[in-house]
Each structure stands twice: as structure tokens, then as C-alpha cells.
Amino acid sequence: MPQKAPVVSACHGNSSLSGSSDQRGPSSPLPPAKQIGASLLPWLRPLVVLGLIAVAQGLAGCSGEVAPRNTHTPISSSGDISTFFYQMLLYLDIAVMAVVAAIWAYALVKFRRREGDDTLPPQNHGNMKLEVIWTAIPTLIVVGITVPMLAGVFQMSKRPDANQRIIEVDVTGKQWWWEFDYKNDTANGLQTATELHVPVNTAIVLNMTSADVIHAWWIPRLAGKRDATPGRNYPVYVTPREVGIFDGQCAELCGASHALMGTKLVVHPLAKDAEVDYQGKKVTLESYETWVQHNQADAAKPASAEIEKGAKLFSERTCPTCHIIKGQFDTAIRAPTSGPNLSHVGSRLAIAANTLVNNPENLAKWIAKPSAIKPGSKMPDLNLTPDEAKAIATYLYSLK
Ligand code: HEC
Numbered sequence: 001m002p003q004k005a006p007v008v009s010a011c012h013g014n015s016s017l018s019g020s021s022d023q024r025g026p027s028s029p030l031p032p033a034k035q036i037g038a039s040l041l042p043w044l045r046p047l048v049v050l051g052l053i054a055v056a057q058g059l060a061g062c063s064g065e066v067a068p069r070n071t072h073t074p075i076s077s078s079g080d081i082s083t084f085f086y087q088m089l090l091y092l093d094i095a096v097m098a099v100v101a102a103i104w105a106y107a108l109v110k111f112r113r114r115e116g117d118d119t120l121p122p123q124n125h126g127n128m129k130l131e132v133i134w135t136a137i138p139t140l141i142v143v144g145i146t147v148p149m150l151a152g153v154f155q156m157s158k159r160p161d162a163n164q165r166i167i168e169v170d171v172t173g174k175q176w177w178w179e180f181d182y183k184n185d186t187a188n189g190l191q192t193a194t195e196l197h198v199p200v201n202t203a204i205v206l207n208m209t210s211a212d213v214i215h216a217w218w219i220p221r222l223a224g225k226r227d228a229t230p231g232r233n234y235p236v237y238v239t240p241r242e243v244g245i246f247d248g249q250c251a252e253l254c255g256a257s258h259a260l261m262g263t264k265l266v267v268h269p270l271a272k273d274a275e276v277d278y279q280g281k282k283v284t285l286e287s288y289e290t291w292v293q294h295n296q297a298d299a300a301k302p303a304s305a306e307i308e309k310g311a312k313l314f315s316e317r318t319c320p321t322c323h324i325i326k327g328q329f330d331t332a333i334r335a336p337t338s339g340p341n342l343s344h345v346g347s348r349l350a351i352a353a354n355t356l357v358n359n360p361e362n363l364a365k366w367i368a369k370p371s372a373i374k375p376g377s378k379m380p381d382l383n384l385t386p387d388e389a390k391a392i393a394t395y396l397y398s399l400k
């Protein structure tokens with residue numbers, strides 16, 4: 001027969017070490033009331049400090065001007081729907097938290113252990129009324145959120161009516177940039193990269209796909225994220241209502257340079273030029289039709305000896321195997337590793353997927369050593385001399 005363990009628990013030993021006169025029976029499981037309060041105090045100060053840091057961090061994100069990727073000022077009805085649900089959930093969460101915290105604080109004060117009271121509170125199990133209440137209220141809240149949210153999802157996934165002007169663009173995610181192929185309307189056949197140009201107040205259909213791994217298209221001010229998956233076509237339906245330039249970012253980890261896979265949405269006015277604010281600067285946006293005509297045209301012919309030299313180097317250094325320049329180098333085949341269409345690269349605001357501002361210096365820097373700017377870049381380092389890179393950059397920048 002096994003021996004019974006001795007019935008001396010560590011608990012009893014401790015309670016006699018605690019120094020309090022032993023009024024409590026040796027079997028009482030609770031430490032004295034005063035001790036509990038005293039042991040909480042040292043925690044309070046770091047908690048308050050952490051709380052204040054959290055509040056300061058939260059407030060730091062409040063400036064709209066320096067947050068071009070914020071989701072709180074949407075420019076489409078699809079964005080309105082997401083923002084509405086985000087705010088609804090936020091305020092609902094705050095209300096639920098306030099109620100729960102109030103009940104908790106009330107219980108903490110009302111039912112706390114008084115000095116000298118060593119009795120155990122009444123122990124009970126199961127209270128039908130309470131159980132029904134705290135099952136019913138959350139159920140109602142969840143149903144109340146789900147029903148309108150489903151309605152919103154269906155509204156966002158509705159293809160625009162065919163009896164209006166629709167601009168349809170195939171959007172292809174590639175490591176690590178976005179390619180745009182226009183499928184209809186005046187821009188039919190046009191191909192560009194990094195910057196998606198569309199007209200304001202016009203229905204846009206984007207067919208999302210990928211040439212390699214899964215990416216996600218996300219222009220925070222336009223609408224929610226959409227996965228770009230190889231072999232699939234996930235559409236995005238959206239009608240932007242504000243003229244301007246809006247930054248975006250790939251939102252699905254897709255490899256070494258995922259963080260450097262940016263994009264821009266440029267919403268053009270329909271008729272006249274418009275002046276817009278972009279990153280604290282005034283930028284003039286031509287009408288959509290002007291942009292289309294300009295970009296449908298062949299690339300500009302070299303207009304000086306220096307530019308001519310750059311064009312020659314471009315053709316000699318294998319660049320045309322991966323890059324199309326309309327009317328001059330049309331041989332590039334379409335492959336996952338082929339690069340952006342450069343026919344009008346000089347007119348882009350940014351290059352290398354929004355990583356570098358577009359100017360001759362940055363173009364030369366990119367051409368000389370892409371891997372120094374984007375780790376793992378699918379454009380190889382072609383070991384050009386600084387002079388060669390500069391000459392090619394001059395040529396490319398002339399392609400407005
Ligand atoms: C093997 C294919 C390949 C070759 C060869 C190649 N590139 Fe590229 N190029 C790319 C890819 C892919 C990108 C996109 C990289 C990125 O943004 O991640 C790119 C991007 C660029 C860009 C930025 C364009 C933009 O709109 O962002 C320029 C400019 C460029 N290449 C110029 C050149 C020049 C000049 C040469 C020849 C010296 C060259 N490329 C050779 C594949 C190639």
C-alpha cells in the first residue's frame with residue numbers, strides 16, 4: 001500500500017512567515033487584505049507610463065497631411081463602405097469596453113475584501129438569468145454587425161452597369177512592381193507600369209492577377225486590399241471621385257523587395273487640366289484624354305547626339321530583351337522577369353515601383369546597380385560604367 005503524503009502544504013509555512021499575527025485559522029486560503037492592495041501599487045506606475053506612451057503613439061498617427069496612405073478619407077464609394085464599417089466597429093468596441101470596464105470597476109470597489117473580514121464570499125455556480133443575458137447581447141451584436149456588413153460586401157463586389165463608360169485594366173503584380181494593360185476605351189492596348197492613370201467619376205474595372213507569387217493591390221484611400229494571385233483573376237470595381245495622386249503599397253509579403261513594391265493611382269480630370277497637391281507640392285494633372293493620346297503615341301525620337309548615344313547603348317546592353325520602347329525597341333517578349341514598358345518612362349513621377357523619384361540622377365543610379373536599390377531585383381546588374389549609365393538615363397528621361 002502506498003504511503004500517504006504528509007499534509008503539510010507550503011501555504012501554511014508561508015502564512016506564518018508573513019509576519020502577521022496569526023488571527024486566521026491555519027486553513028484559511030487567503031492572504032491578509034492589506035497585502036493585496038500594497039502588492040498592486042508597484043505595478044501601477046509602469047502601467048500608467050505605458051498607457052501614456054500608447055496614447056502618445058496613437059495621437060502621432062493623427063495628422064492627415066503626413067499620412068498619404070490613410071484609410072479615413074476615402075475617395076470612392078467602395079472606400080466609404082470599408083471606412084463606415086471600420087468606424088462602426090471602432091465605436092462599438094469602445095462602447096462595449098466602457099460598459100465592461102464600468103461593471104468591472106464597480107465590482108472591484110463594491111465587493112473588495114474589507115480589512116478584518118476573512119470569510120470566503122458566497123460561492124455559487126450557474127445563474128440562468130445572467131447566462132442568458134451574456135449570451136444574448138453578444139449574439140445580437142454579432143448579428144447586427146454581420147448583416148449590414150454582408151450587404152456592404154455584395155455592394156462592393158457588384159460589376160458596374162454596362163450602360164455607362166467603363167475603363168477596364170488588367171493589373172499584374174510582378175516581383176516587385178505593377179504592370180497595367182488597358183483593355184478597352186480610348187486607352188485600348190496601352191501598357192504602362194507603377195502608375196495607374198484613370199479618369200475621375202468613371203467606373204473602373206481592374207482585373208487583378210500575378211505573374212509570379214501572390215501580391216496584393218492596395219491604394220488605401222481608394223478601397224480595400226485585393227489579392228493578385230497567379231492563374232486567377234480577381235476583379236476590383238471602383239469609381240474614384242477625387243482628382244489627385246494617391247500612393248499605394250503591395251500588401252502581401254512577396255519576397256525580398258516586398259516593402260519596395262509601391263504604386264500610384266493618378267486620377268485625371270475629364271476635360272481641363274487640374275492642379276493638385278502631392279507631397280506638399282503643386283502638380284498639374286492634364287485631362288485623361290490628353291494623357292491617353294500622349295501615351296498611345298510612339299516614344300520620342302532622340303533629339304540630340306547625347307540622347308542618340310544613350311539609345312545606342314540601350315540597344316547594345318541587352319536592355320531591349322526585357323523592355324519595350326514603342327516604335328524603337330518592340331522586341332521584348334512577355335515573361336515574368338521582363339521589365340516595365342519604358343515608352344514614356346520620362347513622364348513617370350517615380351521609378352522602380354515608387355521607390356525612387358524620377359530624375360536623371362536616380363535613373364542612372366538604378367540602371368548602374370538595381371540590386372543596390374532593390375534587393376533581389378529581377379533586373380540584373382549589367383556592370384555599366386557610370387558614364388554609360390548616365391548616357392542611358394539621359395535617353396530614357398527624354399522619353400516624356
Ligand atoms: C532580365 C530583364 C531585364 C533587363 C535585361 C533589363 N531590365 Fe530594366 N527592369 C527589369 C525589371 C524586372 C524591372 C522592374 C524592377 C523593379 O521595379 O523591381 C526593371 C526596371 C527598369 C527601370 C525602371 C522603370 C520603371 O518604370 O520603374 C528602368 C529605367 C530600367 N529597368 C532600365 C533598364 C536598362 C537601361 C537596361 C539595360 C542596361 C535594363 N533595364 C535591362 C528587367 C530588366
Ligand SMILES: [Cu+2]
Binds near residue numbers: 215251253261
Ligand atoms: Cu508584396
